[in-house]
Amino acid sequence: MLYREVGQYKTSYAADQALLPILQDKIGIAVLLLIAFVGVPLTASDFTLNSVLIPILIFSLAATGLNLLTGYTGLLSLGTGGFMGVGAYACYKLMTLFPHVNIIVFILFSGFFAAAVGIVFGLPSLRIKGFYLAVATLAAQFFLSWCFIRVPWLYNYNISASIEVPTKMLFGIAVTGPTATSVTRYLVVLAIVAVLTLLAANLVRGRTGRTWMAVRDMDLAAELIGIRLYQTKLLSFAVSSFYCGVAGAMLVFLYLGNAEPSSFDINQSFLILFMVIIGGLGSLLGSFLGATLIWGLPILLRHVPTYFGLSIESAKVDQSTFMILGALIIFFLIVEPHGLARLWQIGKQKLRVWPFPY
Amino acid sequence: MAVGLDSGKKIGGVVLGLEGITLSFGGVQALQDVSFDVREHEVRAIIGPNGAGKSSMLNVMNGFYQPQQGVIRFRGREHCWMRPHAAAAMGIARTFQNIALFKGMTVLDNIMVGRNLKMRCNFLLQALRLGPAMREEIEHRRAAEEIIDFLEIQHIRRTPVGRLPYGLQKRVELARALAMEPAVLLLDEPMAGMNLEEKQDMCRFVLEVNDHYGTTVVLIEHDMGVVMDISDRVVVLDYGRKISDGTPDEVRSDQAVIDAYLGVAH
Amino acid sequence: MMHLLYSIFVDPFVQMGAAPDLLVQTLWDGLVSGVLYALIALGFVLIFKASGVFNFAQGIMVVFAALTLVGLAEHGVPAYVALALTIVVMLVLAVGVERLILRPLVDQPEIILFMATFGLTYFLIGLGELIFGGDPKVMIAGQLGLPSGSYRITMAGGYVQLQKIDIAAAIIASLMVAGLGILFNRTRIGRALRAVADSHRAALSVGISLEQIWVIVWFAAGVVALATGIMWGARSDVSFALETIALKALPVLILGGFTSIPGAIVGGLLVSVRQKVGEFYWGSLVGGGIESWFAYVIALVFLLFRPQGLFGERIIERL
Secondary structure (H helix, E strand, C coil), rough: CCCCCCCCCCCCCHHHHHCCCCCHHHHHHHHHHHHHHHHHHHCCCCHHHHHHHHHHHHHHHHCCCCHHHHHHHCCCCCHHHHHHHHHHHHHHHHHHHCCCCCCHHHHHHHHHHHHHHEEEEEEEHHCCCCCHHHHHHHHHHHHHHHHHHCCHHHCCCCCCCEECCCCCCEEEEEEEECCCCHHHHHHHHHHHHHHHHHHHHHHCCCCCCCHHHHHHHHHHHHHHHHHHHHHHHHHHHHHHHHHHHHHHHHHHHHCCCCCHHHHHHHHHHHHHHHHHHCCCCCCHHHHHHEEEEHHHHHHHHHHHHHHCCCCCHHHHHHHHHHHHHHHHHHHHHHHHCCCCCCHHHHHHHHHHHHCCCC | CCCCCCCCCCCCEEEEEEEEEEEEECCCCEEEEEEEEEEEEEEEEEEEECCCHHHHHHHHHHHCCCCEEEEECCCCCCCCCCHHHHHHHCCEEEEEECCCCCCEEEEHHHHHHHHHCCCCCCHHHHHCCCCCHHHHHHHHHHHHHHHHHHHCCHHHHHCCCHCCCHHHHHHHHHHHHHHHHCCCEEEEEEEECCCCHHHHHHHHHHHHHHHHHCCCEEEEECCHHHHHHCEEEEEEEEEEEEEEEEEEHHHHHHHHHHHHHHHHHH | HHHHHHHHHHHHHHHHCCCCHHHHHHHHHHHHHHHHHHHHHHHHHHHHHHCCCCCCHHHHHHHHHHCCCCHHCCCCCCCCHHHHHHHHHHHHHHHHHHHHHHHCCCCCCCCHHHHHHHHHHHHHHHHHHHCCCCEECCCCCCCCCHHHHCEEEECCCCCEEHHHHHHHHHHHHHHHHHHHCCCCHHHHHHHHHHHHHHHHHHHEEEEECCHHHHHHHHCCCCCCHHHHHHHHHHCCEEEEHHHHHHHHHHHHHHHCCCCCCHHHHHHHHHHHHHHHHHHHHHHHHHHCCHHHHHHHHEEEEEEEEEECCCCCCCCCCCC
C-alpha cells in the first residue's frame, strides 16, 4: 500500500483533471526532474551523457511524435526518418541563411518545416487507411531520402554531401559544435524534450487528444458525432511531424555533430516505430521507455559481457540486437499490445495493494 | 414507467421532414419513396420486419447515406444530403445498432468527445493549457458529469469502454449522444439484446430525456410492447416502403401492418 | 524554362526514335526485372489472400532463402541437395511463423499483423547475418543448371542483348504462377484458402483448419521467395541489399491490388518498365536515382483515385 489514491479526495474538477492527480506521482516526477536537471549533470560521465542520455532523450521525442500519430490517431507512418531529416536540414539551412539568430530558436522553428511537409504527405490519409497509408508514408520517406542526397542546396553543396555543425553560442556558452561540452548539450536537449513532452501531455488529455483517439478507435462514428476527419488527421500529421522535426534537428545539432543522409533513412523510421510499439502505442511514457530499451539494448549487450570477462564482436552485437528487437516486437504485439507502459501500470497496481497479493 | 406521457408536454411543429426518400445500393432498393415527419418533442418510432430499411432511414437522416432522391427538411431548410458532421452540428445525434463507441477510451472521454462540437478553444491554448482552455475543459466536464449522474454510470467513469458489458455500453452510447445536446436523438434499437430490467431502465432514460430536455426522439425498436408504450407516433416500413403511419393505436389496428408482420403474401 | 520543357516533352522521344535498339533494350531490362518484382509481389499476394496479412518480411524471406542455399553449398553440400534442404528450411520457417506469430494473433486487426511482420523481418535479418555473415555471396546458378550468357539480336543499326538467365526466370515465373493459379482456383485447398481470407472466424466455424492453411500458404510463399532469390542472386550477388527489393515491390501491389495474382504480375511489369524508361530518358533531369521513389509516387496518386487497386474488389464501408 505504498502507492494509493484512496484518501486523496478531489474537491474540484480542476484537481481531478490535473496532469498528475495523485500525490505520489507528483513527488515522483519532481524527484525525477531534480535528478535529471541537477543530479545527472553533476555526476554523469561524458560517455553516459553523450552515448546514452542525449540520444535516448532525442529518440524519446521522436517516438513521442510518432506515437501521437500512430498510437493516438491510429495512422501508421513509416516516414518518421524523413520528417526528422526535414527538421535537421531546415535547421541547417536557416542557420546558414541567418547566422546571427540563436540556434535554439531554429531547432524549434525547424519543426514547422517538418510539420508542413508532414501535412503534404498526410493529405492522402482521408482516402486511404491502414497499411495503404503506411505505403503512402513510405513514399514520403523515399522521396525525402532522395532529396537529402540529390539536392545539394540542402547541404550547401558540400563535397561530402553531409552537414557539418559549427559552434554556436548561447549566453556565451557553446551549445553546438565540437567545443560544446556534453553537459551543456544534455541540458539543452533535456529542457526542450521536457517542455515539448509537457505540451504533448496537455494535448492528448484535452479535446485534441480525444478527437484523435476517437478517429483511431472508429473513424466513421467520429465523423457522425461531428469530428472533421480531415482536419483531425492533418493536425495529427502536423503535430507529429513537428516533434519528429525538432528531434531530427537536435539529433544533428546536439548529438551527432554532422549528418549523413543515412541518418534519416528508412531504418531510422523503423527504429522509431519499434520504440513506439515496444514502449506502448498510445502512451507518452511508453515512448520514453521504448526509446530507452531500444537504445540501451546494444549498449548492454556490448558492455555487460565484458564484466564477466567475455567479449562479443561488435558485428555479433548488432545481429543479436536485430534478433532480439524482432522477437520483442512480436512478443509485445502478442502479449502486451500496450507495451512497456502497460507493464508499468501493472507494476503500479502491485504497489497499490502491496504487501497483499491483490 | 409512465413518466413522460402524462406530464403535459407540448408536441410542437414539424422539426424534421422527409419527403420521397429513395435509396438503393447497386440494384438493391433499400428505401422507396418514403415520406414522413417528426414533430418537436415527440417520441417517434420506426418499426418494421427485418430488412425493412429502418436503419437505412436513420442513416439517411444523419447523413451517413446519401439518398438518390428525396428531400430532408430540417427546421425548414431543405437538404438533399446532410453531410455527417453538418448533421451533427445542426443537432442530430444518434446511437447505433452495433454499438459504435470508441473502445480504447474511457467512459468519461467518450462522453467528453461528444462535447467536441461545443468546444471552441484553439489548439495552442490547449497545448499550453492556459486559462480559457482550462475553464472550457472544466465547464464541459461539469456537463459530462451531469449526464453521467443522469444515466447512473458514475462507477464506470474511468473504465475503458471496451471492457464494459453490452448493456452498459448501450447506456454509454446514449450518454455520448446526449452530450451533444441534440435537438433530435436517433436511437437504433436501444434495447436490443437487453433483459427485462435493462429494458425498463432504458425506457425510463429515453422518456426522461424526452421529458426533461425536451429532446425529440426517433427510435427503431423491435419490442412492440416498448414501442406501443413510449412512442407518440409510429411509422411502419416494409420492404423499403411506408405502409402505415399514426398513433400506436391506429397502427396496431392497421390491416397492412398486421399482414406485414404475419407474413401475408403481397 | 523552354529548355526544361524541351527536355521533358521532346528530347526523350527524339532519343527513343534515334536509337530504337536502346529503347528496346531498356524495355527488355524493365520487363525482366519486372518479372522479379512480380515474383515478390506474388509472394505478398499469396499470404495476403489466405491470411489477410500484409507480409512485410517477404523481401527478407527472399534473402534468407538464397543465403541458406548458398551457405549450404559453401559447406560442400551438393547443389540439388542444398536446394532440397533449403525447401525444408522454408517449411520449418512456415511452421514457426504459424505457431509463434499467426496463431497467437488470430483475429487481431490487420495492422497489428502487419507490424508483427516488421518484427519477423528484423528477426530474420539478425538470424541470417548471425549464421551466414554479412558479406555478399555468389549464387550457385551454374550448379543448379541455370543457363548463362546471352543472345544478341541485331536490329536498327545496333543490337539488343537478352540474358539467358532472364529468359529462364520468365519461364520459371510463369510456371509458378500457373501452378499457383491451379492451386487457388481448382482445388479444395484453394477454396479453403479463399474462405480463410474472407474471415478467420467464419472459416473456423465451417471446420477449415486455419493452422494447416497458413502453413501451406507461408510455405508456398517461401518457395516463391527461394525462386526469386535464385533468380535475383544469379543476376547480381546474394546479399542483404536484396532486402530492399521488397520495398520496391510494394508499389507494384498497390497498383495490382493486394488480392489479385494477375494484378501482381501486370503491376510488377508495368512499374518496372516505367521505372527503367523513366530513369533512362528522364532521370538526368533530376540528377538520377528517381527509381527509389518514382514508383511510390505513381502508386500514391493511383491510390487516391482507386484505393482498391487495378484488379482489387471494391470495399463498401458500413456501420
